[in-house]
Amino acid sequence: MKKIKIIGAGLAGSEAALQLADAGWKVSLFEMRPHQTTPAHETGKFAEVVCSNSFKSKLITTSSGLLKEEMKLLGCKLLPIAEKCSVPAGNALAVDRGKFSELVTDIISKHPNIKIIREEVTELDDELTIVATGPLTSAKLTKNLIELIGEEQLYFFDAIAPIMDVESLDYDVVYRKTRYDKGEADYLNCPFTKEEYYEFVEALDAGEKHEAHEFEAEFFADIKFRFYENCTPIEELARRGKDTLRFGVMRPVGLEIPGTDKRPYAVIQLRAENNENTSYNLVGCQTMLKYGEQQRIFRLIPGLQNAEFLRFGSIHRNTYLNGPHILNPDLSLKAKPNIFIAGQLAGVEGYVESILGGMLVARNVSKLGLGNERDLFRIPHLCETGVSQDNCVPKEGFGNEKDATEFRNERKYIELDCHIERSRNMQSFPINLSFDSAQDDINLLPETTISGQLWRHLIIPTENFQPMNANFGLLPSFEKKIRDKKLKKQMLAERSLEDLKKFNQSLK
Ligand SMILES: Cc1cc2nc3c(=O)[nH]c(=O)nc-3n(C[C@H](O)[C@H](O)[C@H](O)COP(=O)(O)OP(=O)(O)OC[C@H]3O[C@@H](n4cnc5c(N)ncnc54)[C@H](O)[C@@H]3O)c2cc1C
DSSP states (O other): OOHHHHEOHHHHHHHHHHHHHTOOOOOEEEOOOOOOOOOOSSSSOTOOOOOOOOEEETTTTTTTHHHHHHHOOOOOOOHHHHHHOOOOTTTTTEEOOHHHHHHHHHHHOTTTTTTESSSSOOOOOOOEEEOOOTTOOOOHHHHHHHHHOOOGGGGEEEEEEEEGGGGGSOOOEEEEEEGGGOOSEEEEEEEHHHHHHHHHHHHHHSSSOOOOOOOHHHHHHHHHHHHHGOOOOHHHHHHOOOTTGTTTOOOOOOOTTTHHHHHHSEEEEEEEEEOOOOOEEETTOOOOOOOHHHHHHTTSSSTTOOOOEOOOEEEEEEEEOOHHHHTTTBBBBBSTTTTEOOGGGGTTTTTHHHHHHHHHHHHHHTTTTTTTTGGGGOOOGGTTSSOOGOOOOTTTOOOHHHHHHHHHHHHHHHHHHHHHHHHHOOOOOOOOOOHHHHTSSSOOOOOOOOOHEEEEEEHHSSSOOOOOOOGGSSSSOOSSSSOOOHHHHHHHHHHHHHHHHHHHHHHH
């Protein structure tokens, strides 16, 4: 029987445990609570929702609603339990948090394939393991992770700037340009007059902020490490002096309005969030302002008066890995491929997204050793040419069909050996799939789905990796521009669910 260790019985760990246990795996589930707790959890129960009790909208015309519908199609275990524990919340799925974690704990505790071990794991060993220890991973395990992957690949908090829907910007005002016209004109620029600038700075300074959690206040007060200055909230910079921003992140030099030599008084730049250029983030605008205040104040930016927010900014304590640099496409660590990372630690953000993380990893793990591991690991290193394995032939070619058959058989053995080594964790196992070679080699979910795009977000290198939650900006647009926003969301949702059903069919 296949065995696996899962560390962390939060949302991702509980989902992964139930997925794998139902698939016949023997799961050892480690949870450090209640003996040792995190600064946010209050009970010793599994899948505890630590703050809001909402899993957000149920409507498929919202990104979160669509994600949940996709996850149901993929066979999510926790969402049906959440539905059983739901409380009235209009179009949202909100849960009675006590009942929810009680029921999850009960189901897991009674599962014949799950053994619960109530202890903190401080070191990762050579067993097949899923790490789902979340944004508040214990200090000792964090230290061990740093030893494995390097300090620069692990972050301790999010500093997120708002993300806008590109179609909601006013292009009579906003212009495309890179500073001093160096390289491609990748940035969108919002030019301020003097009056507009000071109005914006005053609004930032006076804006109402989120209170940090108690444990975070302590954390932020003590923060001295390298990312701090880059992550200073924009409202804090505004507070330092009325001209601080225009000599810093809002400096206008080299950003003269095209076709004129007119330099704005200040400029806010927007940078693309995805390859499809459907969503843009406000450069340097990480913020702790309340969401309503963000909407009001950032809409003062010239050209953004009707901007639609795909995600609001935030700054909070969050341990997460630089996924695209250190994860294989199946979400295992390149440095130690017997270790899979699930949930918020991998770089998703949010309750439902973390559950998705548990599902994705369980899905990948469950294929190991069940005879179809090649779906996941085509092991391109066997072909030194780097071509896909099916096209791989010996240098000298095949003499006849018998040679060809032998060659294929031989290869099967090598694969099997590799698989066995992988299960045993041979640290040097050279799974070094570049994304290009891996893309065809693993069953990534369709790119028209939010779940597929969140998975890609964790493995496709980006300049500035940040945790991501469900949003429509992740999805490729239609060739023809659809002006009616409601209709567009409906069409995006229908396309996603249809593609996912086809994808599910194709696997049968
Ligand atoms: C304070 C706070 C508030 C949040 N509020 C919201 C919100 O309102 N809405 C939202 O959508 N998202 C919110 N999030 C973000 C996120 O969705 C949740 O943190 C979510 O629970 C993450 O799921 P997870 O499974 O990755 O981690 P968790 O649910 O945190 O589970 C991790 C588990 O691992 C255990 N663990 C940690 N280290 C070890 C170890 N070494 N050995 C054994 N066990 C260990 C922990 O005790 C915990 O049970 C919030 C996050 C925080 C920190």
